Amino acid sequence: MKNILRSSPLFLTIIVVACNTTQPETAKETKTEPVFPKGEKITSTNFTGTAWLQMLVPNDSTYYTSIGNVIFEPKARTNWHKHPGGQILLVTDGKGYYQEKNKYAQLIRKGDVIKIPPETEHWHGASSDSSLTHIAISTNLQKGSVVWLQPVTDEEYNSGQEPLSSSRPTPYH
C-alpha cells in the first residue's frame, strides 16, 4: 500500500489540492498589508537604483516638517546629502545602511530609529540582499531644504561597513 501511494500521481494531486485549500486561509489570517502604499517611482538623479516615494505630509509654514514613506529596492540608495534642519528615519521594514561621511556604514533594520543631525553629510539605502522601507521625517524646514551632493559610488556602497558591525543604532524591536 505504501509503495502504491508513493508512486501514484493521483495521490500527489490529492495532497496538493488538500493543502491548497488550507493555505490561502492561513495566509489571509496572518498576512499584514503595508501601512502606506508604494507611491511613485523616484526618477530623480539624486538616487541610485530603484526607489519609491509616497509623500504623506508636504512641508508648509505651520509644521515646517515633511514626511515621506520611502521604499528602496536592493542596492538602491540616496546620493550623499544633508539636511539644514535634521531628519529622523523610522525603519519599518527590511534592511539597509545609514552612513555619515568619514564614519562606517551602520546596518539598519525594521524597528530602528535614526537621528540625522543638521548639516551632516550622509546617505541611506537598502542592503544588497534586501529592500528597505523607512518613514523619513524632515524637521525644522524653516532652516532650509535638503542639499543634494554626489552619488554614492559602488565602491563606497560595497566597502563602507564596519568590519565587526558593533555600532548599531538603538533598536526598538
Added chain:
Amino acid sequence: MKNILRSSPLFLTIIVVACNTTQPETAKETKTEPVFPKGEKITSTNFTGTAWLQMLVPNDSTYYTSIGNVIFEPKARTNWHKHPGGQILLVTDGKGYYQEKNKYAQLIRKGDVIKIPPETEHWHGASSDSSLTHIAISTNLQKGSVVWLQPVTDEEYNSGQEPLSSSRPTPYH
C-alpha cells in the same frame, strides 16, 4: 484505487502530515510583527482607559520634535489637549477617532495621516470595538509642550461622531 484511497486512514494521516509540514512555514513567511514594541502602560490621568507608549525620539534642542508609538485599547482615549507647535499622527493599525472641539469626531484607521494644527483643542483614541496604534509626531516643540485639559466624558466619546461619517482625512491605504 480512488475508493481505496478515500477510505484509508493511512491516506488521511499522510495528507495531514503533508499539510502540517507546510503550514508553519507559510505562517512564518507571511506573519508580520509590529514594527515597534508595546512599550510602557500609560499611568497618566491625562488618559481614559488602557494605553501604551513606546517613546522613539524624546524632544531635544536639535530637532524640537518628539516621536512616540501609542497603542490605545478599545475605548481608550486621551483627554482633550492642545499642542502649541502642532502634532502629526500616522495611524499604523486599528481604528479610532480624532475630534477637534466643536466639530464631529472623524473615523481614523490604518494608513491615515492626521495634521493637528497648533493650539487646536482635540482628542484621539480607539473605537469601542478596535484598538488603535499611531505614531505621534510633535513638531516645533520650541513653541511649548502639550497642554492637557479635561477628560473626554463617556457622553462625548459616544456621541461625537458625524451621522454619515463623510468627512474622513485623506486615506493612504
